[in-house]
Amino acid sequence: MLEVHGLTCERGERLLFENLSFSVRSGELLRIAGVNGSGKTTLLRLLCGLALPDEGEIHWEGKKVRTTSEQWRRTTSYIGHNLGVKLELTPLENLQFARAISGASSTEPLEALLDKVGLYGFEYDPCRTLSQGQRRRVALARLMFTRTPLWILDEPFVALDVAGIAFVADLLARQTDAGGMVILTTHQDTPLENKIIKELHLDSGNS
Amino acid sequence: MSQPPLHEPGLIEVFGAVLRRELTLAFRHRGELINPLMFFVIVITLFPLGIGPELNTLQRISPGIIWVAALLATLLSLDTVFRSDFEDGALEQMVLSPQPLPLIIIAKLAAHWMLTGLPLILLAPLLGYMLAMPVEALPPLMATLALGTPVLTLVGAIGVALTVGLNRGSALLSLLVLPLYIPLLIFAASAVDTAASGMSITGHLLILGALLVFTLTLAPVAIAAALRISTS
Numbered sequence: 001m002l003e004v005h006g007l008t009c010e011r012g013e014r015l016l017f018e019n020l021s022f023s024v025r026s027g028e029l030l031r032i033a034g035v036n037g038s039g040k041t042t043l044l045r046l047l048c049g050l051a052l053p054d055e056g057e058i059h060w061e062g063k064k065v066r067t068t069s070e071q072w073r074r075t076t077s078y079i080g081h082n083l084g085v086k087l088e089l090t091p092l093e094n095l096q097f098a099r100a101i102s103g104a105s106s107t108e109p110l111e112a113l114l115d116k117v118g119l120y121g122f123e124y125d126p127c128r129t130l131s132q133g134q135r136r137r138v139a140l141a142r143l144m145f146t147r148t149p150l151w152i153l154d155e156p157f158v159a160l161d162v163a164g165i166a167f168v169a170d171l172l173a174r175q176t177d178a179g180g181m182v183i184l185t186t187h188q189d190t191p192l193e194n195k196i197i198k199e200l201h202l203d204s205g206n207s
Numbered sequence: 208m209s210q211p212p213l214h215e216p217g218l219i220e221v222f223g224a225v226l227r228r229e230l231t232l233a234f235r236h237r238g239e240l241i242n243p244l245m246f247f248v249i250v251i252t253l254f255p256l257g258i259g260p261e262l263n264t265l266q267r268i269s270p271g272i273i274w275v276a277a278l279l280a281t282l283l284s285l286d287t288v289f290r291s292d293f294e295d296g297a298l299e300q301m302v303l304s305p306q307p308l309p310l311i312i313i314a315k316l317a318a319h320w321m322l323t324g325l326p327l328i329l330l331a332p333l334l335g336y337m338l339a340m341p342v343e344a345l346p347p348l349m350a351t352l353a354l355g356t357p358v359l360t361l362v363g364a365i366g367v368a369l370t371v372g373l374n375r376g377s378a379l380l381s382l383l384v385l386p387l388y389i390p391l392l393i394f395a396a397s398a399v400d401t402a403a404s405g406m407s408i409t410g411h412l413l414i415l416g417a418l419l420v421f422t423l424t425l426a427p428v429a430i431a432a433a434l435r436i437s438t439s
Contacts, residue, residue, distance in 0.1 A: 045439075048303060049303065050299060050302065050303065050438055050439055051439040052439065068435070070305055073303055073304065073305040074305045076303070078299070078300075078303055080296055080299055081296070082294070082295055082296025082299065083295070083296055084295060084296035084297040084298075084299060084300040085295065085296075085297075086228075086232065086291075086295065086297060087295070088231075088232055088235045088236070089228070089231065089232065093228070093231065096224065097224055097225070097228045098300065099216070100216050100220060100221055100223075100224030100225070101216075101221060101224065101225070101300070101301060101304040101306050101311060102216075102304060102305065102306075103215060103304075103305040103306075104213040104214065104215045105213060105214060105215075106212070106213060106214070107212055107213070107214045126235075147213060
């Protein structure tokens with residue numbers, strides 16, 4: 001269980017959110033909503049440990065965690081707005097590298113994995129020649145070999161086609177069904193299939 | 208659904224994977240690889256033309272010229288070492304990797320050094336000969352470069368890691384890093400000078416070796432900390 005207590009974040013002179021508290025239990029999906037500039041991405045970056053909050057604590061399984069610790073990096077997977085997909089490398093090479101620097105991961109052949117994300121036939125093409133949606137699929141394929149309990153995803157549905165959206169929705173449902181957690185931001189009314197969906201609204205200005 | 212067994216990559220596997228990735232990326236950008244090397248060769252070739260063909264003068268200043276050119280060529284090539292990873296989010300993934308960030312950085316810089324430092328060392332004797340350096344000073348020149356160019360890469364990378372998030376980072380980078388290069392420059396150039404006058408340079412090489420060990424142990428940690436700041 002993830003508990004967030006009194007998170008406060010300022011960027012420059014602007015107070016993005018103040019005294020924000022919420023919790024996510026095993027098997028739950030938390031969807032963070034809010035207008036542009038309300039701090040959704042910043043909140044995700046605080047949660048995954050890329051940035052530090054001005055105030056507030058994050059607890060995991062009842063214990064306070066340092067979000068910059070190795071233990072926390074073994075607990076979370078983050079896919080941000082910048083996908084971290086190298087355009088000069090092929091999808092296969094991208095995933096080989098991603099798997100090598102991730103923690104414990106499945107030994108499933110990466111070709112089979114790329115097949116599952118719908119990139120069969122593109123394994124050996126440089127990602128530069130792929131569409132935005134296909135690049136996002138390469139990034140999302142990382143989630144399939146890691147076994148982290150908490151996924152933190154910034155706009156995972158952007159640029160995906162109908163089949164891609166259905167695939168990701170299924171991936172997210174499987175993560176929560178297996179007892180994992182998902183925190184994501186999304187604009188559209190994406191058809192999520194998870195059993196328990198929580199919402200968190202970040203409203204700029206009135207907090 | 209049966210879960211396939213999990214596998215945790217070992218440190219050597221991580222090092223190898225980063226090295227392979229960097230070399231592959233560099234190989235697909237061959238043009239950029241040549242630039243620092245061309246800079247090195249052109250600067251050194253221009254000196255005899257500008258100064259004139261007096262062998263004594265050239266011989267006197269040749270260690271300094273080669274070392275200054277190597278230093279600037281390294282700085283030039285380092286500028287982009289974290290840039291593309293920073294821009295496309297790959298750096299965030301490295302920072303968030305459960306594998307030790309200093310190890311990933313050492314592998315990255317090892318690849319960078321193999322592609323920039325190593326060619327400088329191999330070319331140096333030819334250029335030294337061109338600057339009328341006595342033949343017995345050429346092996347010491349290569350030795351100082353072999354010990355010194357990794358230091359240039361490691362120390363420079365601290366500055367690059369700090370400035371990678373800034374728009375106009377490169378000017379600041381030179382200001383940050385050049386003062387740190389000065390001790391190395393002084394010892395290395397004077398080592399080659401000493402060798403040219405036929406004396407032993409064991410002492411110089413030991414100091415350069417100590418600098419290498421010192422930076423190799425501490426710089427990756429400093430670079431990791433700097434990258435964490437730059438990605439936050």
